[in-house]
Amino acid sequence: xxxxxxxxxxxxxxxxxxxxxxxxxxxxxxxxxxxxxxxxxxxxxxxxxxxxxxxxxxxxxxxxxxxxxxxxxxxxxxxxxxxxxxxxxxxxxxxxxxxxxxxxxxxxxxxxxxxxxxxxxxxxxxxxxxxxxxxxxxxxxxxxxxxxxxxxxxxxxxxxxxxxxxxxxxxxxxxxxxxxxxxxxxxxxxxxxxxxxxxxxxxxxxxxxxxxxxxxxxxxxxxxxxxxxxxxxxxxxxxxxxxxxxxxxxxxxxxxxxxxxxxxxxxxxxxxx
Numbered sequence: 060x061x062x063x064x065x066x067x068x069x070x071x072x073x074x075x076x077x078x079x080x081x082x083x084x085x086x087x088x089x090x091x092x093x094x095x096x097x098x099x100x101x102x103x104x105x106x107x108x109x110x111x112x113x114x115x116x117x118x119x120x121x122x123x124x125x126x127x128x129x130x131x132x133x134x135x136x137x138x139x140x141x142x143x144x145x146x147x148x149x150x151x152x153x154x155x156x157x158x159x160x161x162x163x164x165x166x167x168x169x170x171x172x173x174x175x176x177x178x179x180x181x182x183x184x185x186x187x188x189x190x191x192x193x194x195x196x197x198x199x200x201x202x203x204x205x206x207x208x209x210x211x212x213x214x215x216x217x218x219x220x221x222x223x224x225x226x227x228x229x230x231x232x233x234x235x236x237x238x239x240x241x242x243x244x245x246x247x248x249x250x251x252x253x254x255x256x257x258x259x260x261x262x263x264x265x266x267x268x269x270x271x272x273x274x275x276x277x278x279x280x281x282x283x284x285x286x287x288x289x290x291x292x293x294x295x296x297x298x299x300x301x302x303x304x305x306x307x308x309x310x311x312x313x314x315x316x317x318x319x320x321x322x323x324x325x326x327x328x329x330x331x332x
Contacts (some may be wrong), residue, residue, distance in 0.1 A: 085086045099123065101181050118135060130194070132195050133178075136158055136189065160298075161180045164180070166295050230310060233306065268285045
């Protein structure tokens with residue numbers, strides 16, 4: 060066999076092997092279950108790190124690899140507690156901005172069946188600092204960018220139904236830092252909700268429910284009704300206090316009562332989907 064022919068055969072084999080390897084990683088990554096993603100985030104080696112482009116909470120973008128799958132993740136270490144904090148909206152007493160609320164929000168989302176709208180969050184230590192680590196999402200823009208570009212979703216009903224879920228969940232967790240950069244838009248206009256560092260306040264009242272809570276997913280409403288304080292306490296142990304759990308349950312009660320009242324007034328088909 061002549062040398063040029065042998066050389067081309069070796070190059071071809073190398074290219075095929077590399078391509079197959081890339082396809083294997085992509086296939087493995089796209090078919091991972093949520094539990095597999097959790098384990099990957101908890102155990103995969105950090106091979107690269109850089110500052111995230113957005114956010115003011117010292118968020119880092121890490122690249123993780125377990126030898127088969129390589130994927131980015133968002134590391135958020137903030138855990139700020141202050142008696143008072145001056146914010147744009149005024150002074151907040153007993154201010155908290157904590158990575159722990161990201162993990163609690165994901166646990167709560169699992170319980171009420173909307174965890175497909177949040178990235179998987181776990182707790183992990185990196186370079187001696189503990190924080191939340193979340194799966195980096197395949198998004199093309201956030202809500203702020205969409206507004207600036209004046210874009211609209213091709214399927215208005217599908218878009219609205221996703222937004223209704225997000226609004227219900229926002230009321231449940233009582234996030235005081237809801238902003239357009241925390242709603243991300245993926246392929247096919249799938250919505251994701253991220254960053255719950257300033258959620259889980261102790262207030263038990265809803266925020267303008269007549270405007271924010273217009274419609275509700277049927278399964279979500281049933282999950283809200285079935286939400287159990289003891290189970291929530293168990294799932295959010297070390298991340299939520301007893302008073303924070305009580306506040307969640309109080310807001311849950313008011314969300315359910317609000318929709319039951321709407322159903323009585325307008326009919327089930329006008330309120331639930």
